[in-house]
Amino acid sequence: MKHIFVFSGGSIRGAWQTGALLATLERLPQADTVVGMFGVSVGALNAAYLSSNTTYVSGVPTTIADLRVACTSLKVFWQTKVTGPRSLVNPRGAGELAQSIVAQGGSFTGWKGMADHAPLLQLYKTVVKHANIAKSGFPVRVGYTDYVTGRYSNKDLRTDATNDQGVENLVFASAVTPLIMDYIRLQKSGGDCARLSDGGLRHVVPSTEVVDHARTIIASGTPASDLRVHTYVCSPVTLPEWIIGTDRIGSHVKRPALLDVIDRAFSMMTHSVVEADLYMLDTEIAKLGSKLKVFQNPTEYLTNSIVSFTSNDVSRMLQSGYDHAKGAFQGAPPIV
Numbered sequence: 272m273k274h275i276f277v278f279s280g281g282s283i284r285g286a287w288q289t290g291a292l293l294a295t296l297e298r299l300p301q302a303d304t305v306v307g308m309f310g311v312s313v314g315a316l317n318a319a320y321l322s323s324n325t326t327y328v329s330g331v332p333t334t335i336a337d338l339r340v341a342c343t344s345l346k347v348f349w350q351t352k353v354t355g356p357r358s359l360v361n362p363r364g365a366g367e368l369a370q371s372i373v374a375q376g377g378s379f380t381g382w383k384g385m386a387d388h389a390p391l392l393q394l395y396k397t398v399v400k401h402a403n404i405a406k407s408g409f410p411v412r413v414g415y416t417d418y419v420t421g422r423y424s425n426k427d428l429r430t431d432a433t434n435d436q437g438v439e440n441l442v443f444a445s446a447v448t449p450l451i452m453d454y455i456r457l458q459k460s461g462g463d464c465a466r467l468s469d470g471g472l473r474h475v476v477p478s479t480e481v482v483d484h485a486r487t488i489i490a491s492g493t494p495a496s497d498l499r500v501h502t503y504v505c506s507p508v509t510l511p512e513w514i515i516g517t518d519r520i521g522s523h524v525k526r527p528a529l530l531d532v533i534d535r536a537f538s539m540m541t542h543s544v545v546e547a548d549l550y551m552l553d554t555e556i557a558k559l560g561s562k563l564k565v566f567q568n569p570t571e572y573l574t575n576s577i578v579s580f581t582s583n584d585v586s587r588m589l590q591s592g593y594d595h596a597k598g599a600f601q602g603a604p605p606i607v
Contacts, residue, residue, distance in 0.1 A: 280312025280471035281505020290592025414470030495560035
């Protein structure tokens with residue numbers, strides 16, 4: 272059996288995704304092989320970590336057992352390194368924000384985002400091994416959006432795996448949150464500059480690329496019935512009522528902070544995009560005759576996924592994701 276793994280966007284809820292993946296990998300036959308990995312936003316960060324911390328042997332397919340070892344390491348990363356908002360971003364002071372808002376020109380630099388993602392970047396550099404991604408025998412694709420053209424792109428990290436800056440740019444182009452973080456600038460030919468940001472603006476689940484890859488695998492001789500697609504959706508199934516701290520936002524009196532408004536806007540947008548992405552993925556994989564398994568976060572664990580979480584929240588999401596996927600397998604026949 273061959274397996275494709277798909278990781279959606281969803282901010283800090285990537286911890287839930289990790290727990291669900293680990294439970295899946297414990298269930299699957301350990302000798303089965305991995306033939307593709309796709310990620311958007313935090314899913315791109317998880318995919319980069321997993322692919323760079325998997326042991327590859329030239330000419331030998333990567334197995335579920337190999338990926339399980341990397342996922343166990345990813346769980347430890349979430350538990351020990353992601354301890355709160357400041358482990359990922361530094362909020363900008365009032366003076367710096369004011370300077371950013373001023374029209375670009377003179378000594379001002381223009382909008383830089385409400386938070387500096389330098390801590391996340393440094394954390395990424397310590398755990399992701401770009402050279403190892405190049406050894407992968409399967410595509411490791413991440414999705415991002417170009418602010419200038421409005422286009423969504425999805426690129427295989429292996430194409431730039433010998434260039435640390437190239438891989439880093441692609442992963443962070445997918446992961447940085449618009450408005451909250453600065454977009455990634457890439458110089459293009461002719462003097463133009465691409466401004467890349469969260470792939471989740473267009474596709475929270477990279478359905479089109481996954482289906483195209485599945486078609487390629489089947490065309491190369493793999494029976495459709497021998498291909499499995501596993502998708503891990505961080506955002507909750509049902510959009511919850513808007514809560515900040517312990518307060519329900521339902522009156523004219525309560526005025527949420529700007530970050531709360533931005534987080535809520537992304538939650539609403541993400542919910543609609545996920546529904547469209549999953550419908551497309553389910554429809555097209557069924558047409559191919561392969562099997563699709565979707566694990567989606569059943570509830571919301573955070574009141575604000577950007578600035579309001581603790582290490583306890585991360586541990587709770589890891590365990591919840593694990594329990595959710597494990598429960599989905601209980602009573603089911605063995606996967607063969």
